[in-house]
Amino acid sequence: MKTLASVLNGRRLCVTDHAAEEAVKDFGIEPSRAASWVAETARKAMFISGRVMGFDRKHSDMYGYNRICFIVRANEKAVTIVTVYPARPGATLRDRVENLLARELRKVESAETKLRRRNERIKAEFNVEIAILKLKMLRARSEATRLACQARINAINEYFTQLDADLLAVKHEKRAVAKTVAAYL
Structure with a gap:
């Protein structure tokens, strides 16, 4: 998408008195710096639609x-x-977006719960195997058997670390979706 700054192409950026007044009224900007605030902020703005009707x-x-x-x-x-004004979404569109975001949040929460339960089950099964391996290490006479058991325990612990990293990634995704939901409230 193109920004307003990319559209300027050497042309001047002017702010009408009406736009400055609206910035003061709607956004609480000081009157002395309203025009410069509008210009600075507008340079970052992205194109949404052409041929809309102004005031x-x-x-x-x-x-x-x-x-x-x-x-x-714009002219040559x-x-x-x-003018400038706060963006307030219409009720029907806002409801659709909120429903979509709520559905996405529920989906991520469900995936997190599912993964957490799966990881707990897998860890419980492998903890049993670790206990058996430790017992085997205590009973073993040969150093090769002890080293093999310790290598298997180390591999299981690495797998536990990977399971925790996978769960953490899902939690980060959940936080990102939740922030998006909060942005639309």
Whole structure:
């Protein structure tokens, strides 16, 4: 997607008084720095849609960044930010997105629970094997048998480490999905 900064191509970036006033009203920006804040923030904005209607009923482009919408009009000499306002999703679309995100979160939580249970079962089975190997090491007379048992115990412990790493990766994925859900609340 293209950013507003990439669209400038040497043209000036202008901010209307209306856009500065809206930034003060909607985002609590100080009036003295509202125009510069709008310009700085708008440079990071991504193109969303063309031919949307501005407050003055003229067609413009819409850009968005960090839940902020910018209505932008361009000509040969300048790119003008006509207005700025907070992005508030419509109820039907917001509900769909929330349902989708909730479903994804449930899916990841289910995968985490399933993996945790599987890992606990596998670890229990291998702990029995480790106990048998330790007993075999105590009874063994030859050094080769003791070394073989210790090598098998070490391999099992490495497998335990891999199981824990897999579970940790799922937990990180769950945290990322949960952060996404929180961003849409």
